[in-house]
Amino acid sequence: MLTFILRRILITIPMLLIISFLVYLGLELTPGDAVSHMISPDLTNTVTEEQMAAMRESLGLDKSFIERYWSWLTHIVQGDFGHSLSGGVAISTIVLDRLPATLELSIFALVFSTIIGCVLGLLSALKRGSATDSALTVVGMLGVSIPEFFFGLVAILIFALNLGWLPVGGRLLPSYDSYWDHFPNIILPGLVLSLMMTAGVMRYARSAMLDSLSREFIRTARAKGLPQWRIILYHAFRVALTPVVVLIGFRLPTLIGGSVIIEAVFQWPGIGLEFIGAVRGSDYPLVMSIALLSVLAVLLASLIVDVLTAMIDPRVRLG
Amino acid sequence: MANDLALSVKDLKTFFYTNKRCNKALNGVSFEIRKGKTLGVVGESGCGKSVTASSIMQLLPRLSRIEEGSITYHSERGDIRIDELERDGAEMRSIRGEEIAMIFQDPMTALNPVYSVGFQIGEALQYHTDLTKKQRGERVIELLTAMGIPSPGERAKQFPHNYSGGMRQRAMIAMAMSCNPKILIADEPTTALDVTIQAQIFNLMNKLKSENDTAIMLITHDMGVIAELADDVAVMYMGNIVEAGTVDDVLRRPQHPYTRALLDSIPILGRGRDQDIKSIRGATPDPYERPKGCQFAPRCDFATDACEVMPTEEAVTDTHRVMCHRYKEIFENA
Ligand SMILES: Nc1ncnc2c1ncn2[C@@H]1O[C@H](COP(=O)(O)OP(=O)(O)O)[C@@H](O)[C@H]1O
Numbered sequence: 001m002l003t004f005i006l007r008r009i010l011i012t013i014p015m016l017l018i019i020s021f022l023v024y025l026g027l028e029l030t031p032g033d034a035v036s037h038m039i040s041p042d043l044t045n046t047v048t049e050e051q052m053a054a055m056r057e058s059l060g061l062d063k064s065f066i067e068r069y070w071s072w073l074t075h076i077v078q079g080d081f082g083h084s085l086s087g088g089v090a091i092s093t094i095v096l097d098r099l100p101a102t103l104e105l106s107i108f109a110l111v112f113s114t115i116i117g118c119v120l121g122l123l124s125a126l127k128r129g130s131a132t133d134s135a136l137t138v139v140g141m142l143g144v145s146i147p148e149f150f151f152g153l154v155a156i157l158i159f160a161l162n163l164g165w166l167p168v169g170g171r172l173l174p175s176y177d178s179y180w181d182h183f184p185n186i187i188l189p190g191l192v193l194s195l196m197m198t199a200g201v202m203r204y205a206r207s208a209m210l211d212s213l214s215r216e217f218i219r220t221a222r223a224k225g226l227p228q229w230r231i232i233l234y235h236a237f238r239v240a241l242t243p244v245v246v247l248i249g250f251r252l253p254t255l256i257g258g259s260v261i262i263e264a265v266f267q268w269p270g271i272g273l274e275f276i277g278a279v280r281g282s283d284y285p286l287v288m289s290i291a292l293l294s295v296l297a298v299l300l301a302s303l304i305v306d307v308l309t310a311m312i313d314p315r316v317r318l319g
Numbered sequence: 320m321a322n323d324l325a326l327s328v329k330d331l332k333t334f335f336y337t338n339k340r341c342n343k344a345l346n347g348v349s350f351e352i353r354k355g356k357t358l359g360v361v362g363e364s365g366c367g368k369s370v371t372a373s374s375i376m377q378l379l380p381r382l383s384r385i386e387e388g389s390i391t392y393h394s395e396r397g398d399i400r401i402d403e404l405e406r407d408g409a410e411m412r413s414i415r416g417e418e419i420a421m422i423f424q425d426p427m428t429a430l431n432p433v434y435s436v437g438f439q440i441g442e443a444l445q446y447h448t449d450l451t452k453k454q455r456g457e458r459v460i461e462l463l464t465a466m467g468i469p470s471p472g473e474r475a476k477q478f479p480h481n482y483s484g485g486m487r488q489r490a491m492i493a494m495a496m497s498c499n500p501k502i503l504i505a506d507e508p509t510t511a512l513d514v515t516i517q518a519q520i521f522n523l524m525n526k527l528k529s530e531n532d533t534a535i536m537l538i539t540h541d542m543g544v545i546a547e548l549a550d551d552v553a554v555m556y557m558g559n560i561v562e563a564g565t566v567d568d569v570l571r572r573p574q575h576p577y578t579r580a581l582l583d584s585i586p587i588l589g590r591g592r593d594q595d596i597k598s599i600r601g602a603t604p605d606p607y608e609r610p611k612g613c614q615f616a617p618r619c620d621f622a623t624d625a626c627e628v629m630p631t632e633e634a635v636t637d638t639h640r641v642m643c644h645r646y647k648e649i650f651e652n653a
């Protein structure tokens with residue numbers, strides 16, 4: 001198991017290198033460079049070419065692309081992401097500041113959609129063909145096909161504006177001092193973010209469950225005289241869990257992408273909101289760092305999923 | 320007489336309902352399994368052997384139902400009408416695996432891939448005995464040893480994919496035998512295995528039968544297997560038992576044309592490849608469009624107009640019965 005994890009981490013490293021290179025290349029290809037962005041438009045005419053060149057040299061921009069990439073990379077490995085162009089704050093500070101909010105939202109959505117998705121999928125499979133099953137199927141289809149921002153806006157309209165049950169947005173109430181004080185704030189964005197994933201997990205869990213219920217080892221388990229609940233949970237569900245975990249792993253990037261939108265809709269002060277601000281303000285170093293971190297998050301997530309699948313399914317460990 | 324029986328099935332009818340059509344998979348099946356003896360059930364595929372086994376275990380698919388007849392398990396506590404028990408009720412579950420156990424055709428798919436073999440054998444013990452976890456672990460190793468699995472301690476912790484086909488079937492047998500059942504139903508236990516392994520599995524089953532006094536219902540489509548292992552034989556065709564008796568009765572003095580055809584279709588060992596094996600003419604009919612009378616008539620060389628009517632079971636001797644209008648004439652001619 002340990003060698004499996006180590007091998008899996010080793011595969012991740014070259015992937016990270018390639019992606020970091022692509023991100024850096026992408027930045028290189030955007031029009032203008034840092035210097036042209038640092039000079040306010042009113043001054044463009046008065047600044048001479050020599051002054052620009054001097055600035056470039058002082059920032060190291062006259063070096064070759066590869067040299068610059070290398071120095072950027074070595075800094076990042078040491079945790080130094082450089083500074084935001086607007087305000088000059090260290091990017092690592094910004095990220096660390098915003099990360100908890102995003103993690104909170106994503107983990108809420110992940111836990112909710114995994115548990116509720118599995119439970120509903122299981123129910124749907126066990127009551128196949130019933131009214132409950134059909135209703136859940138319809139809800140599931142709506143869930144995966146309607147865009148999140150739309151859900152978000154509708155949810156705000158109904159639950160925050162019309163009914164006034166929950167706050168419109170933001171993360172903290174003014175009187176914030178314990179977690180439960182700001183719990184009402186996470187309900188709407190958390191649920192909306194998890195909706196699509198819940199629907200996906202549910203549909204997948206249903207079909208995985210139907211598949212495993214029809215397998216022969218279920219008949220063996222029944223022939224042993226095991227009670228129904230044990231056959232369903234220990235034998236059918238346990239086997240159905242592997243594809244579901246893999247699906248959740250595949251869907252994690254959409255959770256990360258979705259959180260950008262949801263954070264914007266609900267003004268949730270996480271990395272996604274910061275990212276939108278950075279894009280608007282052409283704050284390229286910040287955009288680049290966040291993009292790279294999201295990639296890292298996705299790779300990390302898929303690593304975790306692989307380890308989890310190997311733990312759940314002994315056959316995976318062979319390969 | 321009656322108290323040496325382990326199970327009696329009387330006039331059992333099990334029907335399938337698919338797409339609003341009815342498949343009379345078992346259309347009046349009667350037989351007995353004697354304590355500590357092997358009943359061989361033989362017939363071409365699709366004739367209802369597995370449905371018979373599932374009916375006894377109450378493991379029928381949802382769209383099928385026991386319509387008529389009775390299945391009586393002669394337990395030490397007295398007779399139990401299995402067909403009257405609730406399918407997944409506590410009483411049926413306590414019989415399943417503990418008193419009547421079953422092994423299946425394909426050991427590759429019959430074990431759960433995500434649990435160790437030891438765990439899966441231990442599960443039966445957990446639900447049917449008062450053994451502690453530690454005692455169960457010991458019993459599992461004891462069982463695997465008895466099944467001839469080398470280094471059983473290691474093997475118990477391994478998963479089904481670490482086992483070969485023959486070993487998996489041994490593990491299945493270990494699971495079935497774990498609670499010393501009175502009856503073991505083996506549904507084509509070696510069809511998926513190669514010939515040398517087949518012989519080992521059958522030896523093992525024979526050993527278990529004599530050591531534990533377990534009655535065995537051995538389902539197969541191979542007359543050769545019957546000749547070697549069975550004490551009694553039931554020949555099935557399209558939902559009926561067309562001939563039944565002791566091995567001697569059925570193999571030496573076959574009465575039904577179908578039994579003879581089956582016997583003619585076994586290759587005899589040592590006679591080489593060019594022997595005259597007669598395969599049975601035609602194919603089994605569509606189960607939804609069955610012949611009106613004798614089910615075998617369309618493929619039978621001796622069929623006459625009389626065969627348009629369903630024959631009844633007739634006793635040839637005390638132990639031997641047959642379901643054919645013309646068995647007397649045919650037997651004389653042979
Ligand atoms: N799960 C099922 N669904 C529908 N029909 C079935 C099912 N299992 C068996 N049957 C039908 O019951 C009849 C007997 O099948 P079976 O007992 O499996 O034959 P075999 O003698 O080969 O074991 C066949 O006509 C088959 O089509």
Ligand SMILES: [Mg+2]
Nearest residue numbers: 365368369506
């Ligand atoms: Mg069968």
